[in-house]
Amino acid sequence: MAGTAWRSAILNLLKQWGLSLYGKDKIKAQEVSQVVGALKKESLQPRTFTRGIHTVTLIPGDGIGPEISTAVMKIFEVAKAPIQWEERNVTAIQGPGGKWMIPPDAKESMDRNKIGLKGPLKTPIAAGHPSMNLLLRKTFDLYANVRPCASIEGYQTPYTDVNLVTIRENTEGEYSGIEHVIVDGVVQSIKLITEQASQRIAEYAFEYAKNNQRASVTAVHKANIMRMSDGLFLRTCREAAEKHKDVKFNEMYLDTVCLNMVQDPSQFDVLVMPNLYGDILSDLCAGLIGGLGVTPSGNIGANGVAIFESVHGTAPDIAGKDMANPTALLLSAVMMLRHMGLHGHAQKIETACFDVIRDKKALTKDLGGNSKCSEFTDAICQRVRELV
Amino acid sequence: FMHTRSCGKYDPPPAKYGGRHTVTLIPGDGIGPELLNHVKEVFRFCCVPVDFEVVHVNSAVETEDDINNAITAIRRNGVALKGNIETKHTMAPSVKSRNNLLRTSLDLYANVMHCQSLPGVQTRHKNIDIMIIRENTEGEYSNLEHENVSGVVESLKIITRTNSLRIAEYAFQLAREKGRKRVTAVHKANIMKLGDGLFLQCCREVASDYPDLTFDSMIVDNTTMQLVSKPQQFDVMVMPNLYGNVVSNVCAGLVGGPGLVPGANYGRDYAVFETATRNTGKSIAGKNIANPTAMLLASCMMLDHLKLYDYASMIRNAILSTMNETRLHTADLGGQGTTSEVVQSIMRVIQTTAS
Numbered sequence: 001m002a003g004t005a006w007r008s009a010i011l012n013l014l015k016q017w018g019l020s021l022y023g024k025d026k027i028k029a030q031e032v033s034q035v036v037g038a039l040k041k042e043s044l045q046p047r048t049f050t051r052g053i054h055t056v057t058l059i060p061g062d063g064i065g066p067e068i069s070t071a072v073m074k075i076f077e078v079a080k081a082p083i084q085w086e087e088r089n090v091t092a093i094q095g096p097g098g099k100w101m102i103p104p105d106a107k108e109s110m111d112r113n114k115i116g117l118k119g120p121l122k123t124p125i126a127a128g129h130p131s132m133n134l135l136l137r138k139t140f141d142l143y144a145n146v147r148p149c150a151s152i153e154g155y156q157t158p159y160t161d162v163n164l165v166t167i168r169e170n171t172e173g174e175y176s177g178i179e180h181v182i183v184d185g186v187v188q189s190i191k192l193i194t195e196q197a198s199q200r201i202a203e204y205a206f207e208y209a210k211n212n213q214r215a216s217v218t219a220v221h222k223a224n225i226m227r228m229s230d231g232l233f234l235r236t237c238r239e240a241a242e243k244h245k246d247v248k249f250n251e252m253y254l255d256t257v258c259l260n261m262v263q264d265p266s267q268f269d270v271l272v273m274p275n276l277y278g279d280i281l282s283d284l285c286a287g288l289i290g291g292l293g294v295t296p297s298g299n300i301g302a303n304g305v306a307i308f309e310s311v312h313g314t315a316p317d318i319a320g321k322d323m324a325n326p327t328a329l330l331l332s333a334v335m336m337l338r339h340m341g342l343h344g345h346a347q348k349i350e351t352a353c354f355d356v357i358r359d360k361k362a363l364t365k366d367l368g369g370n371s372k373c374s375e376f377t378d379a380i381c382q383r384v385r386e387l388v
Numbered sequence: 389f390m391h392t393r394s395c396g397k398y399d400p401p402p403a404k405y406g407g408r409h410t411v412t413l414i415p416g417d418g419i420g421p422e423l424l425n426h427v428k429e430v431f432r433f434c435c436v437p438v439d440f441e442v443v444h445v446n447s448a449v450e451t452e453d454d455i456n457n458a459i460t461a462i463r464r465n466g467v468a469l470k471g472n473i474e475t476k477h478t479m480a481p482s483v484k485s486r487n488n489l490l491r492t493s494l495d496l497y498a499n500v501m502h503c504q505s506l507p508g509v510q511t512r513h514k515n516i517d518i519m520i521i522r523e524n525t526e527g528e529y530s531n532l533e534h535e536n537v538s539g540v541v542e543s544l545k546i547i548t549r550t551n552s553l554r555i556a557e558y559a560f561q562l563a564r565e566k567g568r569k570r571v572t573a574v575h576k577a578n579i580m581k582l583g584d585g586l587f588l589q590c591c592r593e594v595a596s597d598y599p600d601l602t603f604d605s606m607i608v609d610n611t612t613m614q615l616v617s618k619p620q621q622f623d624v625m626v627m628p629n630l631y632g633n634v635v636s637n638v639c640a641g642l643v644g645g646p647g648l649v650p651g652a653n654y655g656r657d658y659a660v661f662e663t664a665t666r667n668t669g670k671s672i673a674g675k676n677i678a679n680p681t682a683m684l685l686a687s688c689m690m691l692d693h694l695k696l697y698d699y700a701s702m703i704r705n706a707i708l709s710t711m712n713e714t715r716l717h718t719a720d721l722g723g724q725g726t727t728s729e730v731v732q733s734i735m736r737v738i739q740t741t742a743s
Contacts, residue, residue, distance in 0.1 A: 157617070158512035174528075174545070179582040185549030189583040191528070195539035222633075225488060227481035228533040229543040234477075255637040259665060262616055262641035276576075279609050280634055287613030 016052035054340060057109045058085040061119030063314025064324035069119050071326035071377040072333050075352075078381040080388070081337065081345040086113065090121070092135055102132075102139055110140065110305060115340060117333055118309040122316075137170060142299040142307060143197065144204045145170045145278065148335065149285040152294055154358030155367060159288045161266040166285055167208060168278020169201040170299065175275045193229040193274060195236060202240035204300060205272035209247045212338075216248035217241070220257050220273035220281065233274055257281065261288070286311070293366050296331035298339065306339055308332040322372040325364040327353065330380075352383035400694045401466035403437065409694050412461040412468035413440040417447055418668035420471015422676075423683040426731045427469065430684065433735050436691065436699045441465060445486055447474040455486045459493050468660040469690055471683075472668045484531055487666065492525050494660070496653035497551060498558045499524040501636050501664040508712030509644040509721055518639055519568065519624045521559040522632025524653055526551050529629045547583040547628065552590035558654075559591075559626035560598045571595070573605040574627035574635060587628055612638055640665045647679025647720045650686035652693075659693050661686040676726045679718040681707060684734070706737035 060069040076083055088106040095101045110116050121132040136142065145168040151160050178190040205217050219237040223230040234251060241249035254277050260267060261281075265288055271281065286295040292312040299307045310328035318324060330353055337346035356362060362379040363369025371379075403409045413428075415421040431438055443461045445454040455473075462468045473486040490496075499522040505514055532544040556573075563571050573591040577584040588605055595603035606614070608631045614621065615638050627635060640649045651664030663682040672678050684707055691700035710716050710733045717723025718730060725733075 159616070175579050177579075179580065181582060185586075187547045187582045187586050189545040189547070189580050191543040191545060193541045193543070222528075222630075223477045224475035224485055225529050225531075226533065226543050227477060227484075228535060229541045231477060231481060232539075232541050255633050255665065256667075258612075258634050258637035259641045259646055262638055263645060276630075279576075280612055280631075283609035284612040284616060284638070287616040291613065291617065 053082045053084050054115070054342075055084045055086055055113050056336070057106070057113045057116040058087045059090050059106070059116060059118040059121075060087060061314065062122040063120060063316045063319040065119030065121075065314065067320070067322065067373055068310070068324050068326035068329045069117075071373060072117070072329050074377055075330065075349060075380050075384060076333070079345055079349050079352075079384045081342065081349070083337075090118075090132060090136065092132060100135065102135055107139060110307075114304050114306065115336060116305075116307040117329070117336055118307055119329060120310060120312055120314040122314045136307065137299070140301040140305045140307065141171070141303075142301040142305070143169065143171050143200055144300040145282070146208065146298045146300065146335075147282045147285065147295060147311075149282075149289050149295060151289050152357060153354060154356075154360060155290045155294060157288065157290050159265055162285065162288050164265065164268040164285060165208070165212075165214065165270045166278060166282040167201065167205045167270060167272045168282055169197060169272075169274050170278075171275075172197050173275030175279075191226075191229055191276075193232050195232060198233045198236035198274075199240065201272060202237045205237075205270060206240050206244040206247055209270050210244065214247070214270045216250065216269045218257075218268065218271050219249070219251045220254050220271055220277050221251060222254050222277075224253065230274070237272065254281075258284070261285070291366075292328065293325050294327045294331070296328060296335045298332065298335050306336070308336040308339070322374055323365055324373045325366050326373060326377060327357070327367075348384060348387050349380075352380050352387055355383050356380050398693075403694075405439070408437040408439055409467070409696075410439050410441055410465045411690065411694075412458065412465045412470075413442045414445055414458050414468060414470035414473070415442065416445070416471025416668070417474040418472065418670045418673045419678040420668070422674065422727065423678060423680055424469065424471055426680050426727065427683055427687045429731065430703060430735060430738075431687070434699060434703060434738060436696065438691075438694070438696075440469075445473050447476060447486060450479060450483050452489070455489050459490060462490075462494060462658055462660065466658055467690060467693060468658070469687055470660055470662045472662065472666045474668050474670070481533065488529055488531065490660070491653060492531075494655050494658045495525060496655040496658060496660055497523065497525050497554055498654045499632060499636075499651060500562070500654060501639070501649060501651045503636075503639040503643045503649055503664075505643050506648065506708070506711055508715050508717075509648065511642065511644050513619050513642050516619045516639070516643055518619065518622045519562070519566070520632065520636050520639060521555065521562065521624065521626045522636060523551060523555040523628045524632075525629075527629030545580075545583060545630075547586050549586060549590060552587045552628075553594060556591045556594035556626060559624060560594055560601060563601055563624045564598060568601070568624045570602040570604070570623040572611075572622060572625045573603070574608050574611050574625055574631050575605060576608050576631070577605075578607060584628065591626060608634070611635060615639065615642065637665055645679070645720050646682065647718065648681050648685075650682050650689055652686070652689050659690070661690040661693075676728060677719045678727050679720050680727050680731055681711065684731075702738060702741065703734070706734045706741065709737050710734050 060066040086109050088109050090102045090106045092100045123131040148165045151162045172192045174191045176192040180188050209217050221230040221234050223234050297311045334346045334350045356379045362371040362375050364376050415424050443458045445458055475485040501520045503518045505516045526546050528545045530546045535541045575584040575588050577588050619642055646665040646667045649664040653660045688700045688704045716725045716733050718725050
């Protein structure tokens with residue numbers, strides 16, 4: 001960084017820590033080393049910085065969305081995380097020219113804050129507009145879907161040693177939506193693979209591996225059958241691997257990955273793949289650790305936008321009854337904290353959550369217990385207080 | 389057009405030469421040759437009236453002469469047993485997968501795989517009994533790709549009414565014949581509305597002709613999630629090509645791995661048998677550690693197809709006895725046995741049972 005950048009960064013951090021270079025609050029040598037250490041650890045990214053508090057757009061969603069969002073906000077407050085929430089609604093509206101879009105205040109908030117947390121959104125069947133998730137994806141060009149899957153110690157599944165991350169290309173591939181009826185009874189669906197999108201996702205996969213201390217990246221493909229399309233994807237992954245020699249790279253057929261995943265998931269680290277394989281594999285891995293109710297997920301977009309979300313449904317049958325499980329949204333929020341560099345708070349909240357699940361005293365119904373959502377949340381808050 | 393050939397009315401190619409059947413054998417690459425040699429060994433030991441016509445397919449050359457010879461041989465004999473032929477993707481994209489060429493040329497439209505938990509094999513899930521019927525010729529494996537603009541590749545997935553009806557009909561017929569209760573169609577019709585939508589519609593149409601069987605459908609990502617948490621809920625599953633690839637590999641992994649499950653590719657006039665997960669096994673080739681079970685069980689399926697039921701049962705029972713009672717396992721199942729030891733054990737069991 002340039003000299004002036006260092007100076008303002010140091011001054012900002014001092015302000016954040018309530019210290020000053022002058023007057024009675026003059027800093028001591030020990031505090032200087034604290035600041036330098038913080039500079040080295042925390043990545044300083046351009047964010048909305050009001051006395052060190054980050055503003056995040058919160059989209060509660062539908063069904064159980066509002067209650068689990070409230071739970072997450074409560075836990076964050078107890079953990080004293082420097083997050084300020086800006087709630088927005090993203091129900092699609094029709095803009096000028098009849099094109100469906102998300103409400104402009106939601107878009108403006110996201111563009112300003114860059115970070116978002118989203119609950120489940122319902123896709124009404126006959127509303128005439130495309131799925132909300134699709135709309136968000138297109139609006140913010142969310143090209144990477146990241147799902148870290150790690151076995152939860154308190155929540156028993158037949159698989160105990162899962163610790164992998166699936167990175168799925170989220171804009172093209174088999175989900176390009178281009179289909180035609182050639183003649184009556186013959187349908188053609190087009191799978192689109194472009195060099196640009198493949199490069200972007202491959203780059204992101206290696207960066208993620210580096211930033212999160214992961215040892216290897218595996219490209220999942222079916223280039224023996226889809227020679228040109230998956231071949232292109234594979235080639236771009238290889239090129240990206242050349243640029244990141246410190247991360248191991250290998251390639252594996254989709255069927256081999258599926259076969260080995262259910263026998264020994266511990267052999268996998270970071271997996272990168274096109275859209276369809278990513279959809280199937282990320283859900284497969286979610287199933288290994290306990291389902292969508294406990295799996296976090298993040299979507300990375302262009303221009304530094306990142307939206308973290310819970311991937312389960314809106315569960316309209318239990319909405320409003322204080323029965324929902326906020327774990328998925330909470331873990332996604334933890335992922336968000338890590339993305340923002342707030343590792344300390346992330347660790348605290350995550351540990352509290354896992355401890356409560358391991359204790360088994362206050363689990364929601366889907367985790368095998370009998371407690372209400374509020375009781376589960378309170379248990380986590382209590383644990384957070386103990387950990388502070 | 390409704391495909392009405394029932395599995396029961398099938399007549400195997402006549403045993404013209406002294407009451408012996410001739411079967412095409414394609415060794416393939418990797419562990420294929422050694423496993424097929426063991427099959428020949430066991431057949432010789434049991435005096436099975438089958439002669440193998442061996443056709444080699446060289447995966448390193450670009451011309452399609454070898455695979456065309458193999459296809460002609462299969463047309464002549466009607467039945468084949470094969471190892472997997474490697475697809476080198478360092479070669480140009482115009483050099484297509486040999487296995488795929490074989491399947492499409494012979495129109496082997498149904499890939500059938502029966503995954504059963506074996507008592508002698510340690511797995512995380514128990515009591516699995518799933519039949520997977522996978523469309524084998526079209527879908528994502530249509531080999532239609534082009535690059536109109538540099539850096540933009542389009543790959544076509546073709547779904548046709550004819551083939552979807554055909555595979556659905558096959559699935560329901562097989563389910564009824566084997567006394568199964570439920571058929572589940574696996575799809576992604578919420579995203580690929582026209583393509584998988586057509587497939588699903590065809591399945592529903594065929595289902596209405598089989599009121600004795602329950603029909604339901606499930607989206608492929610939910611299916612994989614259910615398979616790793618509660619695989620016992622599935623009975624018979626039918627699906628297009630790519631999802632079939634994923635689901636069959638997941639199921640094979642659930643019951644113990646690629647070395648255990650045999651697979652069959654059926655067409656109207658031809659049948660080709662191989663291991664279900666079609667692995668080349670390059671890394672374990674020639675080391676005498678491969679699991680011969682899958683290939684041997686595939687050869688038993690072939691014998692059933694030729695209506696040589698007694699030989700099939702004899703060999704199958706010996707295999708299962710070695711697996712479940714003697715518990716002689718190869719390395720992939722966590723055991724210490726070599727391939728030849730397992731095969732010797734199987735032949736010993738056959739000898740003691742026959743005498």
